[in-house]
Amino acid sequence: MPVPAEDALADLPHESTKALPIALLRAREALMSRFRPMLAEHNFTTQQWRVIRLLFEYDTLDAAQLAEKAFILPPSLTRILAALEKRDLIIRIQSETDRRRYLFRLTPAGEAAMRVIAPDRLEIYRTIETYFGKEKIALLLELLDDLAKF
Numbered sequence: 001m002p003v004p005a006e007d008a009l010a011d012l013p014h015e016s017t018k019a020l021p022i023a024l025l026r027a028r029e030a031l032m033s034r035f036r037p038m039l040a041e042h043n044f045t046t047q048q049w050r051v052i053r054l055l056f057e058y059d060t061l062d063a064a065q066l067a068e069k070a071f072i073l074p075p076s077l078t079r080i081l082a083a084l085e086k087r088d089l090i091i092r093i094q095s096e097t098d099r100r101r102y103l104f105r106l107t108p109a110g111e112a113a114m115r116v117i118a119p120d121r122l123e124i125y126r127t128i129e130t131y132f133g134k135e136k137i138a139l140l141l142e143l144l145d146d147l148a149k150f
Helices: 005-010 020-041 046-058 063-070 074-086 108-132 134-149
Strands: 060-062 090-094 102-106
Touching: 020 046, 020 108, 046 060, 046 063, 046 074, 046 090, 046 102, 046 108, 060 063, 063 074, 063 102, 074 090, 102 108, 108 134
Parallel strands: none
Antiparallel strands: 060 102, 090 102
């Protein structure tokens, strides 16, 4: 039997601070407020950084893999990849098995950018870890992974 609308509304949190989507956005913004200035200092947007970091981690990915792993819509990714290519940070390689498919990889300049940013990035992570604690971070990551599977 359907629940009357007024009863369904009674069970919802009354404060936006108690709404899970808003709380997740607040937490993301709190973290990103630490990273954005550092990325801007190195002339990267957050989306460009996600692409660079993924290519550093995985070595070579195609556009579909990058879009999925970086949570970037394909039209936006196309612009990001073009900008990173123009800066000579990534290279586009035609697939040997499928001539319609392109793979992306960091150039030596892209790898150098990762090495330059790494100390600043690690310092931010250390600050977060000092404030929050390793155990809480591990638990939070586990819970967020579980939520993402929902």
